[in-house]
Amino acid sequence: MGDLLTVSATVVARALRFLFIIVAIGRGAARAVELPSSAAEAIYAAAPPRLLQIRTVVAGAGRQISLGSGFLVSADGLAITNYHVVSQVALAPKTYRLEYVAADGSRGDVSLLGIDLPNDLAVVRLDKHDAPFFSFDKTAMQGSLPKGERLYSMGNPLDLGFTIIEGTYNGLVEHSYNERIHFAGALNPGMSGGPAVTAGGLVVGINVATRRGSQLVSFLVPAHFAAALLERVRGLEVPADLRPEVSRQLVAWRSALYKSFGEAGFRSTRLGPYGAPEAAASWFDCWAYTNAEVTPKPRANINSTSCSSDTSVFVASDLNTGAIEINQSYVKTVDLNQFQFAAFLTRLSQPRLVGGGPFRKWYTPERCHEDFVSVTPAPEHPPLRAIWCAQAYREFDGLYDVALVAVTQDHESRALVSRLSLQAVGYDDAMALGKRFLEAVQTVK
Amino acid sequence: MMWVEILSRQRDVASRFRIDGPEARIGRGYDNDVVVDDPYVAAQHLRIFRDETGQLVAEDMGSVNGTFLDGGNSRLARIMIDGSNPIRIGRTYLRIREFSHAVGGERIVRPERRRLPIALTMALGVAILGILVLDIWLGQTVEARASSYVTPLLTVAVILLGWVMIWALMSRIFSGRSRFVGNLMIALAGAVAFALYADVARVAAFAWTLSGVITYQYVAAWLILGVMCFLHLREVGRARLWLKAVLVTALVATAIGVQTLERSEAFSDSGRQVATWQLMPPSLRAVSFHDQSAFFGEIADLRAGLDRDRGQPRPDVAGQ
Numbered sequence: 001m002g003d004l005l006t007v008s009a010t011v012v013a014r015a016l017r018f019l020f021i022i023v024a025i026g027r028g029a030a031r032a033v034e035l036p037s038s039a040a041e042a043i044y045a046a047a048p049p050r051l052l053q054i055r056t057v058v059a060g061a062g063r064q065i066s067l068g069s070g071f072l073v074s075a076d077g078l079a080i081t082n083y084h085v086v087s088q089v090a091l092a093p094k095t096y097r098l099e100y101v102a103a104d105g106s107r108g109d110v111s112l113l114g115i116d117l118p119n120d121l122a123v124v125r126l127d128k129h130d131a132p133f134f135s136f137d138k139t140a141m142q143g144s145l146p147k148g149e150r151l152y153s154m155g156n157p158l159d160l161g162f163t164i165i166e167g168t169y170n171g172l173v174e175h176s177y178n179e180r181i182h183f184a185g186a187l188n189p190g191m192s193g194g195p196a197v198t199a200g201g202l203v204v205g206i207n208v209a210t211r212r213g214s215q216l217v218s219f220l221v222p223a224h225f226a227a228a229l230l231e232r233v234r235g236l237e238v239p240a241d242l243r244p245e246v247s248r249q250l251v252a253w254r255s256a257l258y259k260s261f262g263e264a265g266f267r268s269t270r271l272g273p274y275g276a277p278e279a280a281a282s283w284f285d286c287w288a289y290t291n292a293e294v295t296p297k298p299r300a301n302i303n304s305t306s307c308s309s310d311t312s313v314f315v316a317s318d319l320n321t322g323a324i325e326i327n328q329s330y331v332k333t334v335d336l337n338q339f340q341f342a343a344f345l346t347r348l349s350q351p352r353l354v355g356g357g358p359f360r361k362w363y364t365p366e367r368c369h370e371d372f373v374s375v376t377p378a379p380e381h382p383p384l385r386a387i388w389c390a391q392a393y394r395e396f397d398g399l400y401d402v403a404l405v406a407v408t409q410d411h412e413s414r415a416l417v418s419r420l421s422l423q424a425v426g427y428d429d430a431m432a433l434g435k436r437f438l439e440a441v442q443t444v445k
Numbered sequence: 446m447m448w449v450e451i452l453s454r455q456r457d458v459a460s461r462f463r464i465d466g467p468e469a470r471i472g473r474g475y476d477n478d479v480v481v482d483d484p485y486v487a488a489q490h491l492r493i494f495r496d497e498t499g500q501l502v503a504e505d506m507g508s509v510n511g512t513f514l515d516g517g518n519s520r521l522a523r524i525m526i527d528g529s530n531p532i533r534i535g536r537t538y539l540r541i542r543e544f545s546h547a548v549g550g551e552r553i554v555r556p557e558r559r560r561l562p563i564a565l566t567m568a569l570g571v572a573i574l575g576i577l578v579l580d581i582w583l584g585q586t587v588e589a590r591a592s593s594y595v596t597p598l599l600t601v602a603v604i605l606l607g608w609v610m611i612w613a614l615m616s617r618i619f620s621g622r623s624r625f626v627g628n629l630m631i632a633l634a635g636a637v638a639f640a641l642y643a644d645v646a647r648v649a650a651f652a653w654t655l656s657g658v659i660t661y662q663y664v665a666a667w668l669i670l671g672v673m674c675f676l677h678l679r680e681v682g683r684a685r686l687w688l689k690a691v692l693v694t695a696l697v698a699t700a701i702g703v704q705t706l707e708r709s710e711a712f713s714d715s716g717r718q719v720a721t722w723q724l725m726p727p728s729l730r731a732v733s734f735h736d737q738s739a740f741f742g743e744i745a746d747l748r749a750g751l752d753r754d755r756g757q758p759r760p761d762v763a764g765q
Binding site for chain 1: 582583584585586587588651654656712713714715716717718722723724725726727728730732733734735736737739740741743744745747748750751752754755757
């Protein structure tokens with residue numbers, strides 16, 4: 001989706017995860033007339049008691065290692081923030097603990113109550129009672145907020161102090177498996193977990209990410225996920241260890257994702273004399289590449305398509321995983337002989353497993369199998385040289401990263417290189433998809 | 446009448462003295478017939494004379510350090526001279542020979558056979574050059590540049606030449622002759638063997654799907670290097686070949702062991718196989734295509750290994 005709104009320790013000496021709470025202003029936006037000089041001013045005037053900065057503190061050192069924002073949503077001290085603001089505590093509760101700092105400077109302990117990993121949300125409990133809190137916007141939860149509606153996002157960017165940012169609601173992001181609101185506003189690192197509210201002060205979404213290399217393209221998690229999570233964990237005890245929950249949610253979310261991917265299946269796109277499988281699901285983004293205009297003039301032409309899904313989820317500060325990618329390259333020699341052409345294909349088709357985090361911490365060593373493969377019936381299916389590489393996640397039973405590469409073997413001067421890479425996939429799902437993928441590589445008359 | 450020969454530590458003749466009288470005196474003093482500049486030798490150390498039977502006898506004249514037969518540990522007062530076994534006084538080796546000492550027949554001068562080894566060496570040189578050029582050419586997938594041929598070829602040539610020079614120098618030091626052609630031939634043969642292995646391995650990895658031949662290429666490289674070293678040592682000198690063989694074997698075994706260890710540690714750090722994925726023209730395929738279900742059957746079997754690995758503690762936090 002984009003860059004999460006945290007500042008990494010390498011960027012700023014400390015990593016900032018900010019939570020801002022926006023104050024719900026009185027019910028009813030109709031009172032805009034009565035507002036002081038601007039809507040933002042009015043909203044912010046009411047926000048401070050409901051906004052929080054949430055700090056992840058190194059238990060053994062007593063200081064923060066990262067900062068984020070959050071906001072109160074109930075009178076009994078429940079607050080919403082991003083999962084990625086509290087992930088260190090969820091995964092290593094002995095090393096880290098949570099603290100909040102309110103706008104008036106008061107601070108206190110925070111305990112992690114529940115998480116929604118796919119939607120990057122968490123509910124925390126504060127030892128703060130009877131404070132004012134934010135409410136969710138009913139219109140937005142039903143998805144009927146009009147595009148162009150003004151939104152006000154709050155948070156503590158770069159630990160500079162609680163800030164309010166004006167922006168525009170642009171509906172849900174297209175081609176996205178995860179439901180996210182496109183917010184045109186300048187979210188900055190540290191605002192993660194802060195609320196975005198309407199002029200009426202009702203929460204529409206939660207600050208989560210921006211798109212790198214763009215201006216003002218920011219993302220919010222729709223409020224209905226937060227409301228659902230709150231409903232689910234309200235009244236629960238603070239769990240001792242959230243790791244099994246992280247693992248359970250990740251596995252459940254991935255299997256739903258791959259089920260949906262499998263149901264949509266593959267559609268064939270024509271590349272030279274081959275029919276090449278592309279992902280049919282609507283949440284894939286497909287692009288083309290050619291080396292035709294490269295200098296020096298290439299000695300083999302590549303025309304390729306690449307479909308990728310934006311389905312990575314934040315699991316830990318060093319693990320984002322879940323991307324799916326399909327590459328199809330049709331390669332045809334210009335003046336390479338068949339050995340040179342094979343060397344060219346070798347380079348193009350290396351079976352890389354792209355892990356989403358440091359190997360030793362998260363993955364087992366990869367294991368590969370390669371062979372000449374024939375898919376029946378022969379005339380429509382070119383013979384293949386295929387390799388499958390897989391690695392398992394140490395922490396998450398039943399999840400693997402898989403790469404499948406197939407190179408057609410029916411001609412010595414042209415070939416289709418097909419690559420399927422699946423992150424955080426169940427092994428059976430991966431095999432079923434791999435089979436269908438190879439079956440979808442066809443010769444077109 | 447006799448000859449007194451002073452020998453080097455290698456038991457080569459360093460100097461030779463002709464004694465025309467019936468007796469010879471040997472020692473450090475200048476009143477001797479043969480003066481030995483060895484501080485461990487007495488001023489009057491040894492007397493050579495004929496006994497009643499006419500046999501030459503060496504007699505120690507009361508030296509402190511004594512007189513020994515070469516290789517012997519017992520101090521001898523008198524030694525019967527046989528003309529072959531050297532005598533040691535102090536740290537000097539001597540050999541006494543009669544005028545009548547028989548020498549063998551002259552060795553036949555062999556006709557110069559240098560042309561064959563030179564031709565063979567040149568053939569090997571052409572072979573390695575050809576293989577390298579072919580490899581570079583067949584691996585060339587971008588615009589051809591002269592430097593992509595010249596640089597690797599020169600590098601290989603300089604390394605080979607340096608290697609041969611070292612062995613030629615060793616030969617010169619230890620056997621007196623540099624045997625340049627012999628050493629060059631060994632080095633070139635080794636290079637050809639390795640280049641051929643690498644090419645065959647690449648083809649085999651594709652044609653028979655034997656990725657192991659590339660994975661364990663370093664073992665082949667060390668074995669070839671070991672054989673080369675042994676042949677070079679043989680060229681340096683043919684004495685104690687078994688010892689050289691043992692030495693080279695031990696070195697090669699150590700090298701293979703160390704590299705295997707290094708690779709397995711690198712693998713546990715990165716989790717990635719050394720790339721063995723190698724494509725060749727489809728016509729080189731030597732095995733038949735396997736059905737898709739067989740392929741996925743093998744893939745299903747990988748799962749057990751992955752799950753087993755998952756059960757292992759992380760390499761960096763074992764015991765945490």
